[in-house]
Amino acid sequence: MSEPEASWQRCDPARPDTPVARSAAEVAALAGESRSLGELVARQSVCRACPRLVAWREQVAVARRRAFREERYWGRPVPGWGAAQPRLLIVGLAPAAHGGNRTGRIFTGDRSGDFLFASLYRCGLAEKPASVAACDGQRLPDTRMAAAVRCAPPENKPEPAERDACAPWLVAELRLVAADLRVIVCLGGFAWQATWPVLGSCGFALPRPRPAFGHGAEARLRRPAAPDLLLMGCYHPSQQNTFTGRVTPAMLDAVFSRARDYADLHLLAD
Numbered sequence: 001m002s003e004p005e006a007s008w009q010r011c012d013p014a015r016p017d018t019p020v021a022r023s024a025a026e027v028a029a030l031a032g033e034s035r036s037l038g039e040l041v042a043r044q045s046v047c048r049a050c051p052r053l054v055a056w057r058e059q060v061a062v063a064r065r066r067a068f069r070e071e072r073y074w075g076r077p078v079p080g081w082g083a084a085q086p087r088l089l090i091v092g093l094a095p096a097a098h099g100g101n102r103t104g105r106i107f108t109g110d111r112s113g114d115f116l117f118a119s120l121y122r123c124g125l126a127e128k129p130a131s132v133a134a135c136d137g138q139r140l141p142d143t144r145m146a147a148a149v150r151c152a153p154p155e156n157k158p159e160p161a162e163r164d165a166c167a168p169w170l171v172a173e174l175r176l177v178a179a180d181l182r183v184i185v186c187l188g189g190f191a192w193q194a195t196w197p198v199l200g201s202c203g204f205a206l207p208r209p210r211p212a213f214g215h216g217a218e219a220r221l222r223r224p225a226a227p228d229l230l231l232m233g234c235y236h237p238s239q240q241n242t243f244t245g246r247v248t249p250a251m252l253d254a255v256f257s258r259a260r261d262y263a264d265l266h267l268l269a270d
């Protein structure tokens with residue numbers, strides 16, 4: 001019996017002729033040559049540059065979790081998603097094995113994502129209170145999301161070489177959206193650390209010493225002929241953090257309200 005169609009199959013950005021990166025050097029070349037977000041996300045979505053992560057994401061997609069046994073997993077790199085001209089960019093660590101690696105969208109299909117999207121909705125940044133899968137009708141009119149590492153890593157721990165191999169995808173994405181961007185929110189210390197070199201590659205003047213990560217941490221970054229960019233830290237809404245109360249809905253709302261106001265975003269109509 002054939003498997004039911006997955007939601008993400010209706011909006012897969014890649015085509016049969018999308019070039020596939022098979023090494024860190026090819027990631028840098030293909031990312032640097034991408035001239036549009038559409039071209040970039042298609043290339044991100046078929047990347048095979050990190051052998052350990054490719055093996056893991058595909059193994060998880062075949063084995064599946066019992067609760068999702070009937071679903072067809074995405075099992076590929078999770079590309080950037082959201083507004084094409086965002087004023088707010090949210091950067092996370094990496095997709096979860098049975099979250100983004102299943103649904104094809106970052107922060108979608110797990111409890112972290114449920115927590116995050118509920119906050120974005122309360123703050124007027126998402127059209128719906130939940131994100132279920134790529135192509136589910138959810139919309140972020142002025143916000144974009146990306147992961148520092150696009151493939152699900154074992155135990156949520158990418159290796160430094162994998163982080164570095166993946167960085168050109170984020171550099172290229174940031175370059176393509178930088179003109180309108182006013183705020184970047186980094187979810188968790190890993191995303192905070194991974195974003196600094198990316199900002200440097202995109203021409204932002206970086207403060208020294210580098211500000212420490214913390215919930216609500218802020219750094220204003222200057223750039224030529226454009227408004228300052230506000231970089232914000234936010235504790236990751238992981239299950240561990242939310243269960244222990246280290247991150248509460250009010251704490252997440254405080255960060256996204258601040259980001260929204262700084263970026264001068266208008267609330268979505270009720």
Ligand code: SF4
Binds near residue numbers: 027044050150165166
């Ligand atoms: S982690 Fe990034 S560079 Fe490595 S295979 Fe996935 S998309 Fe490619």
